[in-house]
Amino acid sequence: MEQRVGMDDLLGRIRREIRRRRGEYYGLRGAFWGAVAGFAVLLAKQGVGGTAPWVAGSLVVIGALAGVVYGVARRVGRLDTARVADRAFGLHDRVATTLEWGERADRTSLVDALVADTLARVQALQIKGVVRHVLPREGRFLPLPVVACLVLALMPPIPLPSGRLPDMLAPGEEEREDRTRSTMLEETTRPLAKDAQKRASFEERDFAQRAGGGGATTAGDLSAIFKDTSLANQRPDFNSFLKKGDERLKMLEQMDRLPDLQSDFTNSQYKMVFRKSKSLTGGLRPNQISPQKLRELLEEMERLGRKGGNWGNDAMEGMEALEGGQTDRALEAMQKALDKMRAMDDAERSGKGLRGGRENERGSRGRERGRGDGMGGDEQDFGEGEGLLPGRGRSGSPKGEATQRLRASPYDVGVEGESRRGRKEGFDTNLTGRAGSMASRLQYLGVIGQYRKMMEDAITREQVPRDYHDQIRNYFQALDER
Amino acid sequence: MSQQDSRVRAFVTAFEALRAEVEKVIVGHHDVITHVLTGLFAGGHVLLEGVPGLGKTLLIKTLSEGLELSFSRVQFTPDLMPADIIGTNIIVEDADGRKHFQFQHGPIFAHILLADEINRATPKTQSALLEGMQEGAVTVGGASRPLPAPFFVLATQNPIEMEGTYPLPEAQLDRFLFKLRVRYPAIDELNAIIDRTTQSRPATVSRVLSGPAVLAFRELIREVPIASHVRDFASAIVMGTHPQWEHSPEVSRRFVRYGASPRGAQALVLGGKVRALAEGRYNVSAEDIKAMASPALRHRIILNFEGEAEGVDTDTLIGQVVEDAEATAVQSREPFLR
Numbered sequence: 001m002e003q004r005v006g007m008d009d010l011l012g013r014i015r016r017e018i019r020r021r022r023g024e025y026y027g028l029r030g031a032f033w034g035a036v037a038g039f040a041v042l043l044a045k046q047g048v049g050g051t052a053p054w055v056a057g058s059l060v061v062i063g064a065l066a067g068v069v070y071g072v073a074r075r076v077g078r079l080d081t082a083r084v085a086d087r088a089f090g091l092h093d094r095v096a097t098t099l100e101w102g103e104r105a106d107r108t109s110l111v112d113a114l115v116a117d118t119l120a121r122v123q124a125l126q127i128k129g130v131v132r133h134v135l136p137r138e139g140r141f142l143p144l145p146v147v148a149c150l151v152l153a154l155m156p157p158i159p160l161p162s163g164r165l166p167d168m169l170a171p172g173e174e175e176r177e178d179r180t181r182s183t184m185l186e187e188t189t190r191p192l193a194k195d196a197q198k199r200a201s202f203e204e205r206d207f208a209q210r211a212g213g214g215g216a217t218t219a220g221d222l223s224a225i226f227k228d229t230s231l232a233n234q235r236p237d238f239n240s241f242l243k244k245g246d247e248r249l250k251m252l253e254q255m256d257r258l259p260d261l262q263s264d265f266t267n268s269q270y271k272m273v274f275r276k277s278k279s280l281t282g283g284l285r286p287n288q289i290s291p292q293k294l295r296e297l298l299e300e301m302e303r304l305g306r307k308g309g310n311w312g313n314d315a316m317e318g319m320e321a322l323e324g325g326q327t328d329r330a331l332e333a334m335q336k337a338l339d340k341m342r343a344m345d346d347a348e349r350s351g352k353g354l355r356g357g358r359e360n361e362r363g364s365r366g367r368e369r370g371r372g373d374g375m376g377g378d379e380q381d382f383g384e385g386e387g388l389l390p391g392r393g394r395s396g397s398p399k400g401e402a403t404q405r406l407r408a409s410p411y412d413v414g415v416e417g418e419s420r421r422g423r424k425e426g427f428d429t430n431l432t433g434r435a436g437s438m439a440s441r442l443q444y445l446g447v448i449g450q451y452r453k454m455m456e457d458a459i460t461r462e463q464v465p466r467d468y469h470d471q472i473r474n475y476f477q478a479l480d481e482r
Numbered sequence: 483m484s485q486q487d488s489r490v491r492a493f494v495t496a497f498e499a500l501r502a503e504v505e506k507v508i509v510g511h512h513d514v515i516t517h518v519l520t521g522l523f524a525g526g527h528v529l530l531e532g533v534p535g536l537g538k539t540l541l542i543k544t545l546s547e548g549l550e551l552s553f554s555r556v557q558f559t560p561d562l563m564p565a566d567i568i569g570t571n572i573i574v575e576d577a578d579g580r581k582h583f584q585f586q587h588g589p590i591f592a593h594i595l596l597a598d599e600i601n602r603a604t605p606k607t608q609s610a611l612l613e614g615m616q617e618g619a620v621t622v623g624g625a626s627r628p629l630p631a632p633f634f635v636l637a638t639q640n641p642i643e644m645e646g647t648y649p650l651p652e653a654q655l656d657r658f659l660f661k662l663r664v665r666y667p668a669i670d671e672l673n674a675i676i677d678r679t680t681q682s683r684p685a686t687v688s689r690v691l692s693g694p695a696v697l698a699f700r701e702l703i704r705e706v707p708i709a710s711h712v713r714d715f716a717s718a719i720v721m722g723t724h725p726q727w728e729h730s731p732e733v734s735r736r737f738v739r740y741g742a743s744p745r746g747a748q749a750l751v752l753g754g755k756v757r758a759l760a761e762g763r764y765n766v767s768a769e770d771i772k773a774m775a776s777p778a779l780r781h782r783i784i785l786n787f788e789g790e791a792e793g794v795d796t797d798t799l800i801g802q803v804v805e806d807a808e809a810t811a812v813q814s815r816e817p818f819l820r
Contacts, residue, residue: 018818025818080819083711087820092758092767097709101765108705113486114764134817 006123015076017131026071027064032138034063035145042152053153088130094118270345286327311337497760499690503548506685510671524752526659527635536664538638542596547687551593558603564610597637601647615657661781706755708766716771718807720747731806737789742782749778
């Protein structure tokens with residue numbers, strides 16, 4: 001009996017050691033994930049408040065404790081422990097066999113000798129640490145979130161991103177807006193006429209956005225305004241608003257004329273609205289789209305349109321259609337407005353000389369030549385190896401309206417772009433204008449340069465038998481003469 | 483000391499004594515001698531493979547001299563007939579002048595049978611041993627005749643000379659518990675062989691074990707317990723030699739046509755039990771199984787064409803299978819339980 005206690009004691013010690021190692025292992029893992037959660041809390045310190053460091057620290061401690069508890073509480077099988085003991089002390093599977101066979105009914109007489117032998121050996125063992133430390137992967141990276149948490153705890157809070165679309169105005173414009181803010185406040189506090197009451201939603205919204213974080217309500221958050229259906233359902237009168245004369249719009253127009261090299265052209269108004277429209281309509285039928293969200297988007301487009309765009313009316317139409325329950329029409333109007341935004345966006349980019357300089361140069365040259373002699377040469381419009389991708393297929397280029405550089409050509413052609421629905425943003429281009437019915441001639445002009453170049457290359461590389469060289473060159477010459 | 487302890491001690495003593503007697507004559511080949519004795523106590527038969535002159539026949543003869551058991555030797559030749567091994571009915575005339583059939587026992591009716599150069603006989607003759615090896619009895623003229631117990635076949639074969647030989651069929655090979663490879667001796671061993679065999683007085687071997695004692699030890703060996711995880715390890719090794727098994731290692735899938743039979747697993751466990759008891763242990767460990775893997779499985783694995791063409795060594799292949807089985811068993815456990 002005493003000897004059996006010795007074996008149980010050995011197994012108990014090993015089991016405790018296994019549990020301890022497991023506790024360490026899972027404790028480190030828990031601490032890591034707790035630190036990650038704490039990091040997230042500290043990122044939102046502005047929202048959480050002064051308790052954020054305490055919350056983060058608590059998460060680390062809770063994670064570690066939860067891991068330790070899990071590791072310690074996990075079951076350790078008796079036979080598993082016995083095998084660990086066998087391997088650790090070189091007992092040649094004696095302990096495991098003894099445990100397994102000791103209580104079997106069909107045990108042989110030799111098993112008794114085995115039990116006695118095993119117990120005797122266990123008694124003579126020098127107990128030592130047998131279960132190795134295992135460092136989890138999370139344990140190796142634990143210092144990273146912990147240090148990050150410490151840094152964030154010491155830093156001032158990071159401002160939270162607002163829910164509204166980023167205002168694309170330049171800093172100078174903001175200052176001017178601040179100056180005009182007082183005037184606007186006066187306007188809004190005056191008793192409103194009947195028409196003006198109808199337009200209250202737009203003015204109030206505009207004011208709230210320009211006021212930034214100073215509003216009494218959640219300034220900068222459009223959702224509060226959008227949820228106000230009494231305002232949203234009122235029909236806006238954009239034309240009368242324009243007639244009234246908003247100085248801010250004039251100033252905005254003036255600002256648009258200036259090249260703004262500081263702007264982030266990868267984050268334009270168009271792209272923002274486009275992304276929003278994609279996320280709204282992506283994969284859904286018109287009847288599945290939330291009217292509330294569509295209205296929000298249209299109102300936002302309309303607001304942006306007032307700042308100097310020509311798509312405001314389309315956005316208004318869309319809102320009217322939406323109020324009448326015609327989601328299809330609202331979507332069409334939104335698409336039109338989007339197209340106009342894109343066109344303006346493209347024009348702004350090329351107008352500020354940031355890209356497409358060669359195209360403009362070539363286009364203006366073509367126009368001048370067209371005005372001058374009335375016959376712009378085709379080859380001047382399309383250099384060797386260059387050309388459009390005409391036809392009704394899809395173009396890899398997201399450029400839509402490339403008609404301007406072709407206006408002087410006798411083969412007048414326009415390429416219209418439509419945003420392509422699908423996973424990847426892109427445009428389908430189609431031919432319009434006179435060349436729509438002369439597509440083959442345009443294709444020929446577009447590709448003949450490439451073919452001629454390929455022909456010359458093939459002849460130079462001796463891919464063509466020598467006897468055929470003249471014949472091929474004559475053929476291309478004949479094409480040129482025609 | 484309990485009765486079981488004394489039985490185990492007696493076995494260990496007998497095992498060591500018998501080995502010592504054999505080693506009086508045979509120089510080196512420690513592993514071969516150990517495995518031959520293991521085969522004897524496990525109740526199986528052993529096939530020894532090696533080039534001529536390495537002492538295979540001498541080893542077996544010496545072993546038979548160390549045991550109080552009958553011994554017979556059959557030199558297998560192409561014209562040897564089954565009746566030459568088993569025996570036949572012959573007409574005998576008694577004192578009254580009446581004639582009757584009398585069974586003339588063949589050399590198989592001995593405790594230890596040395597089938598020398600077994601692959602020189604035709605398959606028909608080789609097959610004459612099948613029943614005796616498996617059942618411990620032979621059937622002649624419709625009458626089954628039991629062989630003396632313990633019955634132990636020790637066969638030798640030459641792996642080099644293939645002309646005029648008949649490789650043993652798989653069914654015959656499977657009946658051998660172990661196939662042992664007798665290697666060429668090292669230079670020290672060779673010197674010892676020269677000294678021993680050129681002396682005027684050859685060493686005398688004492689009889690240290692009787693037939694009933696061998697049978698008693700065979701019973702004892704079957705009582706040795708084996709833990710389930712050790713048994714699973716043996717099964718995993720045998721299954722790992724099968725290319726069709728889903729967990730078999732790449733080497734088996736690539737080079738093996740047929741893997742070991744269940745007799746292979748039996749050989750592993752029985753051999754492991756003898757080894758454990760010979761070392762004074764009362765249980766089989768994973769090391770015992772590993773030690774028995776090559777002798778128990780090397781003749782039970784049939785290589786495919788690619789394996790033959792690339793000259794894959796069966797022992798190397800088995801080694802890889804054992805490693806894989808061990809690694810799989812370890813990797814499936816969490817780090818703290820490895």
